[in-house]
Amino acid sequence: MSTKKQTTLRVGETHVQAVRDTFPGVVLDATWQAEDQVTITIPVDMLPDVVEFLYYGRGGWLPNMVANDERPLRGCYVLYYLLSMEESDPGFVVVRAEVDPNTMEYPSVTPRVPACVWSEREAFDMFGLRAVGLPDERRLVLPDDWLEDLYPLRKDSMDYRRRPAPVTDVEDYTFLYEGNAEETTQVPMGPLHITSDEPGHFRLFVEGEDIIDADYRLFYVHRGMEKVAESRLSYDAVTFLADRICGICGNAHSVAYAEAVENAQGIEVPLRGQYIRSILLEVERLHSHLLNLGLVCHYCGFDTGFQHFFRVREKTMDLAVLLTGARKTYGLNLIGGVRRDILDEQKLATIKYVRELRNEVEALVDMLVSTANFESRTAGIGRLDPAVARDYSPVGPAVRGSGIARDVRFDHPFDGYKFLVGMSARSHDGCDVQSRTLVRVEEFMDSLDMIEQLLDGAPEGPIQTENWQYTPHKYALGYTEAPRGEDMHWAMVGDNQKCYRWRAKAATYSNWPILRYMLRGNTVADAAIIVGSMDPCYSCTDRVTVVDVNKKSSTVLTKDQLEGYCRRRTHSPLAGKGW
Amino acid sequence: MFKLFKEIGKTGDATIGYPFQPLEMPDGFRGKPEHNEKLCIACAACAIACPANAITMELDAEQNYLTWDISYGRCIFCGRCQEVCPLFAITLTKDFELAVLNKDDLRESCSYEVAHCARCGKPYAVAKEVDYARRVLSKAGGPAAADIDKIDLCLDCRRFDDAEAFQKQARTRGEA
Numbered sequence: 053m054s055t056k057k058q059t060t061l062r063v064g065e066t067h068v069q070a071v072r073d074t075f076p077g078v079v080l081d082a083t084w085q086a087e088d089q090v091t092i093t094i095p096v097d098m099l100p101d102v103v104e105f106l107y108y109g110r111g112g113w114l115p116n117m118v119a120n121d122e123r124p125l126r127g128c129y130v131l132y133y134l135l136s137m138e139e140s141d142p143g144f145v146v147v148r149a150e151v152d153p154n155t156m157e158y159p160s161v162t163p164r165v166p167a168c169v170w171s172e173r174e175a176f177d178m179f180g181l182r183a184v185g186l187p188d189e190r191r192l193v194l195p196d197d198w199l200e201d202l203y204p205l206r207k208d209s210m211d212y213r214r215r216p217a218p219v220t221d222v223e224d225y226t227f228l229y230e231g232n233a234e235e236t237t238q239v240p241m242g243p244l245h246i247t248s249d250e251p252g253h254f255r256l257f258v259e260g261e262d263i264i265d266a267d268y269r270l271f272y273v274h275r276g277m278e279k280v281a282e283s284r285l286s287y288d289a290v291t292f293l294a295d296r297i298c299g300i301c302g303n304a305h306s307v308a309y310a311e312a313v314e315n316a317q318g319i320e321v322p323l324r325g326q327y328i329r330s331i332l333l334e335v336e337r338l339h340s341h342l343l344n345l346g347l348v349c350h351y352c353g354f355d356t357g358f359q360h361f362f363r364v365r366e367k368t369m370d371l372a373v374l375l376t377g378a379r380k381t382y383g384l385n386l387i388g389g390v391r392r393d394i395l396d397e398q399k400l401a402t403i404k405y406v407r408e409l410r411n412e413v414e415a416l417v418d419m420l421v422s423t424a425n426f427e428s429r430t431a432g433i434g435r436l437d438p439a440v441a442r443d444y445s446p447v448g449p450a451v452r453g454s455g456i457a458r459d460v461r462f463d464h465p466f467d468g469y470k471f472l473v474g475m476s477a478r479s480h481d482g483c484d485v486q487s488r489t490l491v492r493v494e495e496f497m498d499s500l501d502m503i504e505q506l507l508d509g510a511p512e513g514p515i516q517t518e519n520w521q522y523t524p525h526k527y528a529l530g531y532t533e534a535p536r537g538e539d540m541h542w543a544m545v546g547d548n549q550k551c552y553r554w555r556a557k558a559a560t561y562s563n564w565p566i567l568r569y570m571l572r573g574n575t576v577a578d579a580a581i582i583v584g585s586m587d588p589c590y591s592c593t594d595r596v597t598v599v600d601v602n603k604k605s606s607t608v609l610t611k612d613q614l615e616g617y618c619r620r621r622t623h624s625p626l627a628g629k630g631w
Numbered sequence: 632m633f634k635l636f637k638e639i640g641k642t643g644d645a646t647i648g649y650p651f652q653p654l655e656m657p658d659g660f661r662g663k664p665e666h667n668e669k670l671c672i673a674c675a676a677c678a679i680a681c682p683a684n685a686i687t688m689e690l691d692a693e694q695n696y697l698t699w700d701i702s703y704g705r706c707i708f709c710g711r712c713q714e715v716c717p718l719f720a721i722t723l724t725k726d727f728e729l730a731v732l733n734k735d736d737l738r739e740s741c742s743y744e745v746a747h748c749a750r751c752g753k754p755y756a757v758a759k760e761v762d763y764a765r766r767v768l769s770k771a772g773g774p775a776a777a778d779i780d781k782i783d784l785c786l787d788c789r790r791f792d793d794a795e796a797f798q799k800q801a802r803t804r805g806e807a
Contacts, residue, residue, distance in 0.1 A: 289682035292709055360638060363645045377661035377723075383709035391714070392659070419634045 063143035064090035067110055071102055074109075078102065085528040086315035088143040088464060091132070096149040096158045103133050103147055104164040111139025113445040113458065115531075115540040115562060117161075117171035118555040119179050121207045125525060128153055129181055133161065133168070134529060134540060138463050144529055151181055160186040167445040170565060178205040188228065193271045196223050204279055205553075212276065212283040227255040230568075231264035239576065252588075258576060266571040266579075270564065278554050286549045287313060291385045294541070297556055300343065303336050303381040304534035305541070305556060310385045311466065312530030312543035312554075317387075319520045321467075325389035327510035330468030332381045332390075333532060334499040334506070338409065339368035340535035341496045344587045345420070348489050351581040352425045357416070364412045371405045374398055389516025399507050406500050417493050430486035434570045434582035437483065447562045448537020449495070450586050453488030455481030460533040468506045475502065485585040525552065534559045536587050560588050656725040661708045663726040666701060666739065670720035673699050673743040673757040677712035677721055686712060690745065694754045700740035703729050718763075748785035755785035 068082045068090060081093040094102050106112040112135040122130045133147040151158050160183035161168045172183040173192035180203040183189075191198075197218035203209050210216075229236070241254035251272035257265040277297065281290045294309040295302040307329050314321060321329075342365035349357030369379045375398060376384050384391050394402070420426055436446070436454045451458050459477035461469045478494045480487035527544035537559035546552035563586050570582050647654070656662065678686045678699075685705035689698050712721045731737055746758040761782055768776045781789055 284684075285682060292682035292707060292711075296707075356635060356639070360642070363642065373660060374657055377659045377710070378708060383661070383707065391710075415634075415638060419638055422634060 062090070063088045064137070064141060064145050066141045067106060067112075067137055067143075067145050068092055070110060071105065074105055075102060085146075085526070086318075089146065089315065089529055090143070091146040091148050093148045093150070096131075096151055099131070099133070099147065099149050100159050100161045100164045103135070103161045103168070106135050106137070106145055106147065107165045107167070110137060112137050112145065114165060114167040115445065115447075115538060116555070116557045117168055117175065118542045118553070119171075119175035119181055119205075120544070120553045121179060121205065122150075123153055124207055126150075129156070129179060131158060131175070131181070132542065134542065136460075136463070136531075136538075136540075138458065142463055144464070144531075146529070156180055157182045157184050159184050162186050162188075166443045166565070167562075170561065177203070179203050180206070190226065190228075193274050195272075196220065196225050204276065205282075212279045225253075225269050227267040227269070229257050229265050229267070231257055231572075233259050233264050235259065236264050241579070254579075256571070256576065256579060261575045261577070263571050263574050263576060263579065266568045268564070268567070278556065281551045281554045282546075283550075285551075287543075287545045287551050288387045288549075290551055290554060291387065292383055294556065295380075295382045295385075297558060298534075299380070300340050301336055301534040301536065301539070301559070303332055303384070304532040304539050305558070306382075306385040307333060307467070308530040308532045308539045308541040309543060309554065309556065310387050310530065311532070312528055312541040313387050313545060315530060316526040316528035316543065316545070317520055317523060319388055319517065321389050322514045322517055323511050324393070324513045325515040325517075327468040327471075327506050328390045328392075328394060328515060329385070331394065331503055331506045331510075332375065332384060333467075333534075334502050335368065335372055335375060336381050337499045337535045338496060339365055339372065340587075341492045341499075342368060342413070344492055344535075344584070345417075345489065345496075347584050347587075348426075348430070348485075348581070349420060351584050352423070352429045354420070354423055354425055357420055357423065360416055360419075364409065364416060367405060367409055367412075371402060374401055374405075386516060388518060388520065389514070391516070393515050394507070394510070402507060403504065406503055410497065410500050413496060427486070429578075429581060430489060430585075431482070431484060433485045433574060433578050434585055435483050435573070436566060436570050440566060440569045444566045445562055446537070446566045448533075448535070448559050448587075449488045449491040450537065450563050450566070452477065452479040452491045453485075453585075454483040455479055458538075460531050460538045464531060466531065468510070469502075471509055472502060472505055485581055488585045522549075527553075536560055537562060560586070563588070656727065660725045660727075661710050661723045663703060663724050663729055664701065664706065664708075664710075664712060664721050665724045665726075666699070666741065667720045667722075668699075668741040670718045671699065671741070671743075672718060672720075672760040672763045673697055674717065674760050676715045676717065680711040680715040682709060682711065683707045690754065691742075694747075695745055696742040697745050697757050698740050698742045700738060702738050704734065704737040746783075748788055749783040750788045751785060753785050753787070 062084060068079065071092065072079050075098060078094050078098050079092050080095070082090055084090050107114060115134050115136055118132040118134065120130045120132065122128060129151040131149050131151060135145045135147065137143055137145055149158065158181065160172055162172055162183065163185055169188060170192060172186050173188065173190065175181045176183065176189070177191055177193045197220045199216050199219055202216060236257040236259050239256035239258050241256060253269040255267045256263050277293060281293055285293060291306045291310050294305040297305040342361050346358045346361030346365065349355065349361060372381050373379055375394060376382070376392065436450065438454045438456060441451050441454050441456055447458060457477035457479040462477045475498060478491050478498065480490050522545070524545060524547035527542065530541045530543065532539050539559055540557040542555040544552045567583065567586060570586070571579060574582060673688065675688050678688045683705050685707070686701050689700065691698065708723065710723045713723055743757040743759055745754040746756055746761045747753065748755050765779065765782055768779050768782070781792070784792070
């Protein structure tokens with residue numbers, strides 16, 4: 053053995069060293085799962101200190117925390133706090149701690165790092181692991197009528213097909229109010245929401261027309277995919293299930309899952325496969341951003357613009373059909389690569405589409421920003437304070453509209469993004485709906501450039517590999533930048549060709565907790581456009597109930613009424629009803 | 632405002648004729664899978680590969696027929712079945728109009744006669760698959776076809792034979 057000291061440090065080594073220096077003796081173990089991923093094991097009572105140190109002290113952001121029932125493996129539950137280090141020494145540091153299955157308790161990190169709040173609530177719902185000191189202990193994922201002591205993701209709890217009978221007929225979820233004003237009126241929006249035709253129950257606390265605070269209840273459409281993946285599918289079929297997480301950005305999930313397994317198993321995807329994955333991710337971004345730009349027009353009362361954005365969006369769908377054989381970029385990923393090559397004639401056709409899209413969207417954007425309504429309805433609306441953003445780790449255009457240029461494609465380049473030249477993350481610092489919209493416009497144009505660069509740069513060669521060794525119980529992260537922000541998947545395969553644990557974090561999971569701050573200080577009429585500017589990946593309301601708690605009266609507003617009010621901003625549907 | 636009117640004028644008519652005119656899909660479109668029951672040997676490769684369990688195979692109660700079944704309601708049009716089929720018996724077509732009035736119309740199935748083990752009588756594979764294997768082996772000839780008669784036995788009986796042969800071999804070696 054050579055005694056020469058290794059001069060190059062591994063990615064994340066400086067962070068591990070910093071933790072060792074600051075908290076001597078705390079790091080029990082440090083292992084690298086992939087080139088840019090290190091997991092450190094620490095005693096469970098040190099969690100708040102270490103996570104806070106890495107988050108605020110070392111420039112870390114927290115996508116989520118993964119809980120795992122590892123009792124069959126090592127007799128305990130394990131928590132993995134995933135941290136994306138984005139200042140010096142970029143990479144991923146995962147803080148791992150084992151939880152005693154007898155106490156089922158661990159100290160909550162949320163009081164120190166608010167970004168953990170949803171993950172810690174979810175860990176209780178799914179595993180019964182209690183975060184001591186967690187300020188908000190309400191249910192997050194499970195419905196109100198779920199059994200008290202049935203924790204679905206515990207390995208010994210239930211079959212994935214079991215549907216326990218509801219234990220109660222009442223929805224008894226309590227909405228939290230954090231404002232100061234005493235006399236407020238509660239405006240429930242939902243259980244179906246107004247912007248995207250998907251369920252979510254919003255409670256606006258209003259004073260007159262002004263929103264003082266907002267709270268929400270989501271997960272009405274939780275499909276238990278993680279449980280299905282663990283129980284029914286073999287690990288290489290999960291890419292197809294991951295596609296179905298989202299109806300818009302499914303491919304991003306599929307790539308993230310595939311790369312989680314590939315990183316864990318040390319599978320090298322052939323270069324051409326990597327380029328094709330990036331091209332398809334950008335095609336997905338094209339149609340997603342056009343959808344949102346169309347919706348922005350719609351909420352500004354500019355429906356002609358909406359129609360035109362959707363007309364042009366059809367071209368991006370045609371492009372998807374051309375490259376993948378389906379209008380959605382579904383079903384093209386396998387562990388080890390992609391399933392379909394881009395042929396020469398498809399390449400030429402794609403370049404033609406890209407040119408047409410560039411010209412048409414430029415004209416449409418010009419039209420949108422010169423519309424008087426756009427400026428007045430979006431500037432200064434739905435402010436996301438950068439300080440709040442720092443605490444909650446939001447992602448995608450939502451955070452980039454607040455002057456923080458976080459983008460996985462550039463912070464942790466993967467796949468074809470490693471080879472891009474002359475591009476960087478976009479950001480605007482208006483912190484409002486307008487900034488978020490402009491970020492999307494610029495990203496759309498960047499995506500077109502990226503597709504051209506990637507098509508030109510893609511080397512000849514195979515698109516998938518089939519030779520690898522399957523090692524059970526190895527785990528790693530996979531990440532992509534979906535149109536709405538980073539998707540983070542954590543996967544551990546089992547000894548039965550199945551996922552032992554798969555945790556998929558969608559972009560919007562990181563963004564929901566900040567919505568209440570974006571809604572504060574705005575009027576009810578702006579609620580729809582603010583929620584829309586986050587581009588939430590769930591669907592929407594067909595009606596809104598307005599409750600006056602003081603008078604114990606309630607009024608039901610239809611979706612059309614509320615949307616109409618959002619567009620006109622006159623003739624409040626609440627007028628004449630005692631408000 | 633002027634830009635808007637200019638754009639509207641330039642666009643003209645964006646509406647297409649579908650459904651009153653056929654809508655042509657490009658090559659490589661992944662639509663309704665078409666099963667060719669004549670080519671199919673019911674080897675179940677597609678049923679194993681299908682991530683959505685749209686393709687299933689079931690043995691009837693009398694153990695005489697194996698039924699291959701597809702539900703277009705479950706199908707996610709990924710085309711894995713086409714990829715894994717050894718005989719190109721299933722291909723994805725450009726057909727995307729799958730709406731039906733009755734849910735049962737979304738299913739298609741096809742039954743295949745099952746071969747029974749010549750010794751123990753247990754059903755072990757579809758007769759067509761056994762025939763296919765026989766033809767492939769006899770065409771290959773040589774050492775591959777040496778045990779061609781064993782194709783009529785189920786896996787358990789063949790294992791038993793192998794074990795017995797091994798035991799005999801071990802005994803003769805031991806005696807020598």
